[in-house]
Amino acid sequence: MKRFIQMTMMLMVFSYFSGQAQSRKISISANKLPLTRILEQIEKECTYSIVYSNEVIPDTVLVTVNVKRISVAELLDKILPEKQLFYKMMSERMLVIGSNRTVRLPVEEAENKITLSGRINDQKKNVLAFASVGLLQGLSYVGGSISNDNGVFQLSYPFKTQVKYTIKISSIGYQPLSVDFVYPDTVALKNLLLKEEQHTLNTVSITAARPLIERKTDRYIVNVEGSALADGNTGLEVLQKSPGIWVNSEGAIKIKGNQSVMVMINDVVQRMSEEDLAQYLRTLRSEDIKKIEIISNPPSEFEAAGAGGIVHIVLKKARMDGFAGQIGAAYKYGNRPFYAGGVSADYKVKNLYAQGNVSLVKDKSNYIGGRADIVYPDQSTYAGRTDRYNDNSRDQYRFGLAYDLSKNQLIGLQVMGAGSEMLQTFKTSILLNKPAELISGNALSDWVRRPKNTGATLNYLLRLDSTGSTFKVIGDYVQSSKTELNDFTSQYTDPSRNSRYRNNTPNLTNIYSLQADYTKVLNSKLELKTGLKYVSAKRDNTILSEDFIADEWVKNTGTSNQFIYDEHLLMAYVTLEKNIHKTSIKLGLRAEETDMKGNSITSGQTFSRKYLGWFPTAFLVQKLNEKTGSAIYLNYSRRLRRPQFNYLNPYRLQLNDYEVMTGNPDLLPEYTHKIELGYNFWNGFSADVYYSRTENTIAQFVNPIADNVIEYQPRNFNNSSDYGITLDAPVKLFKWWTTNNSVVLFHLATEISNFKVDQYSVYAKSMHTITLKHLFDFDMFANYSSPYVTSNSKMGYIFYLDLGFTKKLLDNQLRMRLSLTDIFDTFKEQEYTNYKDTRISSYQKRPTRTIGLSLSYSFSSGKKFKNKKIEQSNEEEKNRIGN
Structure with missing residues (x-):
């Protein structure tokens, strides 16, 4: 792995001295x-x-x-x-x-x-x-x-x-x-x-040839459309391969270090847990993604959530008069098949604009193996070996309409929906070696999850004058639901340890939001923005735990629970931006009041939180050479992360005989101060240093408790600090060979009570595209993550290499792609914890080495026309640069 890092660093150094290649x-x-x-x-x-x-x-x-x-x-x-x-x-x-x-x-x-x-x-x-x-x-x-x-x-x-x-x-x-x-x-x-x-x-x-990466003063832009990322991938896979974005094996998305980010899709804040968001992103097709914007330190127009910044996925929009669209299909095979297909279309007639897309996925890939090993303080040990089998289905749709009421007024409507059915089976062999006793057994777990998301958005835009001043109102409704059932059975050589139980954990979330934004262009170099936003969220969680006793299911009243959570957010912001020659100054202040209440229907336990947060931002950009895009930038922001709904539920969920998850109603929000100093050499080439400090860090704590059980609970760590340097370099080795490279070197430390854990880490990516005229395009993607800290645990390194071949036919209307993922079969997941004299290690190997074929065909009819943007739920003010 050291050799891979050295090669990547040498490549980036070479790119710096290779001349000013325009993007x-x-x-x-x-x-x-x-x-x-x-x-x-x-x-x-x-x-x-x-x-x-x-x-x-x-x-x-x-x-x-x-x-x-x-x-x-x-x-x-x-x-x-x-x-x-x-x-x-x-x-x-x-x-x-x-x-x-x-x-x-x-x-x-x-x-x-x-x-x-x-x-x-x-x-x-x-x-x-x-x-x-x-x-x-x-x-x-x-x-x-x-x-x-x-x-x-x-x-x-x-x-x-x-x-x-x-x-x-x-x-x-x-x-x-x-x-x-x-x-x-x-x-x-x-x-x-x-x-x-x-x-x-x-x-x-x-x-x-539009560059894969465009570097702006406040963000990265990954141009997915027309690139090697555009064919045969899910939305989550596109993020995994995009420079400047780091996605771990569970779908958690990072920009720098290990801080959480806020994900937006077409300006929509995705208010989901990391797990639910990963599943939703797997329903998106790469063919429907236009670009990805990576904003590491967002200004005040954006919500303050997401200490690590914002990842904004921009989907394709209508561009042609008349009718246009695209249809595609993909097939992959590792040790079991993966199928995907979808269609997207746009249509315009007079003042009416319509667009939509539908996608379907069938995924039967499974883990080829996994294990967990625990050494307890008394030197007894646990060893578990697991095979996992998946049978997953996913679907997604999105339809939108926009209508010009007049030359100064626009009204838009959008509806969306996504659903998944995940059928998973775990077969585990268990060996428990206690002093003077050796116990073996087998466990079978059938886990069924069916998450669904639906939503509708109505928006109105009024242009107030000829200078660009506007008034915008957006109303939105989103409903998210999930049914989840885990049926667990275990049998041991010691019959007294045998057990059978099941956990039924459905939840329902309703989110309403209303916002108004006003933009006033005072003159050509001064602009004022202000806005208000209200969000109401209500979540109903139920945990029904049942034990199989005397051939019937009996409710476990001690672990069953119903919990209702209400949250109300009131937000306001103001920003003022001034341009003085080549210097741009932008100051902003955001206020967000949070009022939340929790009520355990089962136990009668209640809690409430009400707090007001102030979130200032400051941005300074000094352009050096507008022709090459070189600039120096300095920015500061204060941001927060609220506890997830399910974290606050005072539940106790038994995953198996030796693992339990519990909620924590005492969680407090975390607050982060972040500062960045960066230099854009020219289009795409950049380096920056950053530092952030977080108070009341929220993280999943791994804690050994009685009876050889490991408890997983979200807790507030005392604090965490994160600092590092990022380097990004697009390199043109030859006229037919281009590369994009990213490296992040960082140090992350967390502290809870008197326990500290820290680690120096590196993330590195390199993507190569070779164009062989009249033949095909070849691409290679390499990714490396060194061990890093998460909570009171450390994750092992990850490395994989993907290859792809793309053939363009019919004037690029038809694209055929052959993909080979993880060709050396090196992608593996490892986690280590050493706490309270208990050592826990886990290993998991997915069938990541696959071969796949995808086809996409684009069609159109009509003339080019001005696209009408249909703004969506929980929309943040769109930043001018890059849009």
């Missing part, structure tokens, strides 16, 4: 074609917005070029100077092209700029985002801008009274528009209409 690579072959057409295709293929005037670049400017896989910057440096043109990067996604004869402003005029604004729509009154806007005075280009998500643009210039100006507007798929106005009469700018283009370009051949 967007293109190949282009054009012979005496208009430069304007080439620029339009670069906009379309490489996600740039290019601002220019038809006077600066008329259609008579022709270009001949033949290059393969060079950056956009290299291409423009090659073709613009000979035409007496230059370009300037205005942001990471926007550049302006001007003439060397462009009028330069005197200093005194530059200090007296006036800001004008307007709105751009198409003929159907749909707003046009990211349209290029150029400002001319006579024949000279004097300024430029780009429309935002609401079609609004702003122009800053020292306008003079009674002087004539011209604006030039262009957007892919629309005819250019030219509008004259005499300042200060700017009525013509308020609502501008573009007509759809009636012809398409077939004379330029351009291909673009």
Whole structure:
């Protein structure tokens, strides 16, 4: 494993000195074609917005070029100077092209700029985002801008009274528009209409490779769509292979260190336990995922939950006029089969937008072996060997509608549902070696779980003015339920130890939320956001424990329990963001009041908690070179983690003869202070250091109790500290070989009473993609996690290597993928605990070495149209960067 780490580190060091490879690579072959057409295709293929005037670049400017896989910057440096043109990067996604004869402003005029604004729509009154806007005075280009998500643009210039100006507007798929106005009469700018283009370009051949990783000042973006991650994986598997995300064997998701994160899907906060969330993510198809945003230190617009940050999964949305969709299927085989299939579709007619997807999974994979060994203080030992068999089914659906009430108003509705049926059987052989006594036996456990999630969301959006100010209201309802039955039987050489019992543990959770957000654009460099949110959650847990006595089931009143939990959250936030030249400052404050009550119907035990938390955030970003994306950033936040519903239930659940789980109604929320300092070298390359300290850390405590039983209970540890360094580097070894690499080196320490546990750890990932032209794409993924601390236990190392081959047919509409996972069969799970002179070790081996085949086919009909976002349950304010 040390060799793997050394190789990964050497690869990342090499990437640092390998030159400034731009993240967007293109190949282009054009012979005496208009430069304007080439620029339009670069906009379309490489996600740039290019601002220019038809006077600066008329259609008579022709270009001949033949290059393969060079950056956009290299291409423009090659073709613009000979035409007496230059370009300037205005942001990471926007550049302006001007003439060397462009009028330069005197200093005194530059200090007296006036800001004008307007709105751009198409003929159907749909707003046009990211349209290029150029400002001319006579024949000279004097300024430029780009429309935002609401079609609004702003122009800053020292306008003079009674002087004539011209604006030039262009957007892919629309005819250019030219509008004259005499300042200060700017009525013509308020609502501008573009007509759809009636012809398409077939004379330029351009291909673009969007990077897997895009690094922004406040987040990572993993572009799943079109990558090797996009075919034949579940949502959880995509996270496992995404750079910057670390998922353990139980589905717990981390960004840095070992702190919990908040997961969002299309801006929806997923209020589930880690186990339930992992099962839900397994119902998602990789074909339906567009990208994943990784926000390690979120601003105040986001809820304060999730000390480790936010992982935001963005699903694909409607992009085509008419009808478009995708259908796919996957098959994997280890020692038992795995089947998956799904379909997604989008449709638009007039002002109505519809989208939806459905997926089904059948998973019969099983553990090929597992064991648990315990050495007690009196030197007696327990040894258990287990085989586990699975027969799991999962399904998921999501449907949404959006309707334009007017050009300034949108209403949307979405419904979703997901369900699973997990049938699992455990066969265990037991050997208990006590002083002067040797006991052996066998146990059989049948475990049946059926979790379901359904929800509906209604949202309303009102655009208040032409500068981008908005008001938004979202109402949401989510219901989560699970039935769970564990039937356990054990037989020993000592008949007095024989037992048979079953635990029936259904639960039902209802969550209602209502939020309102207001955004006010005060000027081009100052923005205010504020909002309110209310969440009500009610959970009903039942534990029915029964013993099999005299050929009938008898309720165990001592361990049976019904527990009802009510939680009410009231939240408010305000943020203010100011841009000063290349410096961005963002300050925020969030307040969250929690009022919760617990009631054990069975025992009459009740408890209540009411507390108000203040969560400040501060962000400072200093851009160094906008062309390469280099920047330095410093941020701070205070966040919290509330106890899970099931943690607070005062229950006692016997898993088997030697393991028991108990609840803890005395749990308190944990609070985390976190600070980060980072440096983005250029697009994708970055390094940062971080430190966090958590009080009242919530963790699952492993505790030996009487009768050789091990108890698992969530407790508040005194504190925990976590600090480390992260390195991320996309490397282009050759024009046909690219890699993405991530390493996290961290130290985590926890303390409870007088017991301390700490560990230096490393996570490392490396993904390689090789494109063999006219043949197939080959990818290799390697993952390594060294031993790390969790609660009062330590987890063993994990290493695995996956291979994949992808063939694209029918102009990339049909994708065939052959995958080989864990080819060396090295993925194994180990846990060690040494507490109260009791040593516990467990080992589990899943059938991770598999071979799989997946097919996906994309189809479409109609013209490109402006996508309408259907916002969803518990939605947080969308951050501008990267969306």
